[in-house]
Amino acid sequence: MDDKRNIIMAVLLTGIILFGWPLFMEQFFPEMVNDNDAVEQVSDPAVNPASADGSAPAVSTVPGSASIATGAAIGQIRPLAAVLPESSRVTIDTPRLSGSVNLQGAKIDDLTLTDHRVALDKDSDPVRLFSPTGTKDAYFSRFGWAGNGVALPDDKTVWTADQNRLTPQTPVTLSWDNQTGQNFAITFSIDENYLITAEQSVTNRGEADIALNPFGLLSRVRDLENIPASEASSWTIHVGPMGVFEEAANFDTDYEDVQEAGANGIAGDATNGWIGFTDKYWLGALIPASKAQIDGKFRSGSGNLFQAQISRENAQIIAPGKVLTTTTRLFAGAKETALLDNYKEQYGITLLDRAIDWGWFYWFEKPLFYLLNWLFEMVGNFGVAIIIMTFIVRGIMFPIAQKQFASMAQMRAVQPKMKKIQEKHKDDKQKQQQEIMKLYKDEKVNPLAGCLPIFLQIPIFFALYKVLMLSIEMRHEPFTLWIKDLSAPDPLTPVNLFGLIPFDPPSFLAVGILPILMGITMHYQFKLNPQQMDPMQQQIFGLMPWILVFIMAPFAAGLQLYWTVSNLLTIAQQKWLYSRHPQLKEQMAKDAEEKAKKAAEEKADA
Structure with missing residues (x-):
């Protein structure tokens, strides 16, 4: 019953995110809503009059004050x-x-x-x-x-x-x-x-x-x-x-x-x-x-x-x-x-x-921009510069990733003891949590160590978002093939057969190729992770890549490119680290075997 309830809750959560996301985007990120083309919305080079005869507004000439608008009627707009x-x-x-x-x-x-x-x-x-x-x-x-x-x-x-x-x-x-x-x-x-x-x-x-x-x-x-939405002020960009x-x-x-x-x-x-x-x-x-x-x-x-x-x-x-x-x-x-x-x-x-x-994190965002711009000057393509910067970021975070995998190995080592505690105190959740925390302390295991790389990625991700959305240097910069503007969303989507059907899908359905690749690589990356002991957590990790596909679709293609390349590097990094921690890989295989066996037994009982 618990597993069925968890699945229903996960499906409901997914629905809320998918259908509530467009409203959230319109409220807080209006510059990206329905912005699947790479054209900057700039007004026709003409101007609205301030008075009926086309002149400037009347002014007050008081010593100590400057010219001020005192009211004017709108006249006819002319070319x-x-x-x-x-x-x-x-x-x-x-x-x-x-x-x-x-x-x-x-x-x-x-x-x-x-x-x-x-x-x-x-x-x-x-x-x-x-x-x-x-x-x-x-x-x-x-x-x-x-x-x-x-x-x-x-x-x-x-x-x-x-x-x-x-x-x-x-x-x-x-x-x-x-x-x-x-x-x-x-x-x-x-x-x-x-x-x-x-x-x-x-x-x-x-x-x-x-x-x-x-x-x-x-x-x-x-x-x-x-x-226009692309010129409107939002909580992330002041206009x-x-x-x-x-x-x-x-x-x-x-x-x-x-x-x-x-x-x-x-x-x-x-x-x-x-x-x-x-x-x-x-x-x-x-x-x-x-x-x-x-x-x-x-x-x-x-x-x-x-x-x-x-x-x-x-x-x-x-x-x-x-x-x-x-x-x-x-x-x-x-x-x-x-x-x-x-x-x-x-x-x-x-x-x-x-x-x-730049916002509160300008002290971090500006150096990131200058790094990206320097790489662009070296290679002549902002997409390639983003890829190189991703290698640099992952390289800096590599020692942390090593600690993450060491923490995973420790967690797997104490898993049999955790299962015994869960069985012993299955009717007393509070006592169960106390015993598990004591086990972590005795075995010197940090359950949050595996989350550290994700938390460290958040400021980098947000900084790159600001750089891509704000810097004029990124505007209209191409990458390759169909990506003509890295500051705009990926314009090709299978929803309209990549443009073959004359139909502009709504923003939350306009999922481009890059966000789909991002979801696939993230799904494979999660498959390489050890199975979560909590079934609900495992279900959430299984759904997360596909939810993020829709969430990331309206964002700049440069941001999608960064995340996709980062996923690929993480996959390569995981494979290499598994070779350094064979006990972790063996435990994963054992967990998968036990899970398959349990599923077969439940099917036979049904």
Whole structure:
């Protein structure tokens, strides 16, 4: 009866896992749900307007505060090709960025990442990061001044440029005169990667003091009801408002929090920090270059408008004949680990590397990434690099595996004594457990030693998951044959005859070839293990590989590859260690013989 009950419980548990798993995945891992193709979901290069006429939102110009959204109606969305020519522009041309600066408002609102593509196809469009107001999902940066009693440039001001092309070798200065004694200038310079420097200066040629507060802002439209699953925030990956306030990274603020705060916003001390919006692979961030007291704030307006801004804590007094100069850096690009680390060290940008949400175990995940990336640079294929890294991990854990098998041998040696205790105290489970624990102590046997390698694998497995899911370096990286993107799930599944049937199965049924191989190798690995003395445990170990096949199917192919290779190495390792512990193999054969004999007797009795 106990065995039948255990089997029924195991079947019920399996059903709960198989049918409950999709709900769990949608709740906690939305980026992997229905992501069986290898295409990054990036919006059309267009932007949602913040106001009915396609202009930027109205602003408040109060000394000591920066431009804020004050509410706007949604206007008609127009194609990018129609919006870009409507204003004069300065071309941005670097090895990794292309686009333009809008002279109306001095806005950087047209940026594409030339070496990152929307899809796997090398002929697909480059990823667009910034897009101008008036198109879908508007996203741009603007620099200006807030203050009273002075005519100030705003989002409709048309600036004059001294160059028509912004390159790493040729900075561009935009200038505007308010005709009342103040001259404003913004000098943009750019490096060969993703860092833009904006130097704002205002010269007071008037006869009286003026009080101004320079600011920088990032403005974007984000429809929270229609964010693709691959771009959504989850408990493992933070996407959305991001900043370093008071020298601590803020992963707790989401778009919903900013929306609830409205125009009042969510503020923090951004001195020696930065503020912006992080996506899974991309980042827009404002970084103050000065050591002055800097306020950072997230605000929201109508029309799904969100802003991140920085400004001085107090307005600055500019005497007649004096110049106020403020420098702000803008990072706009891909979150490449080495590049973020380099900017962090070169410019002293606090925790810029944490724009990648490594989580609590970043101290372990980053070295693992650098090891994997170094192996990739050596062999030129991330799949091969993962295989080599698996060999390294298993090699490091080999001494622990030896102790595991020694522990198994000890457990088998005391098994006859355990059976006697179980028979003697079969009606007193508490006494039975006490005697067994005393036996472990007397024989110096640790029953948990065999589980140690599994527990040590967990942080490695989770770290590799984060590396595969977060690092832009892994995005769209192929392995071989049908595996074109190691950061996406295995796309081939027998459910639709490997693509021959035009049918996209639901995520929990889309079991690829790699997870099936993982299940087969794990099943064989468990078959090599000694039989468990508890029948229930043995049944669970028998079902576990096939349950894990479905659990692992939505994960990245690189993770499935790691686990499959790890299983193969474990099988080889077990065979070798059995040759070192022949008594363990003999006991396994004896257990199997006794089990077969018992099964035959039960069948005969039935």
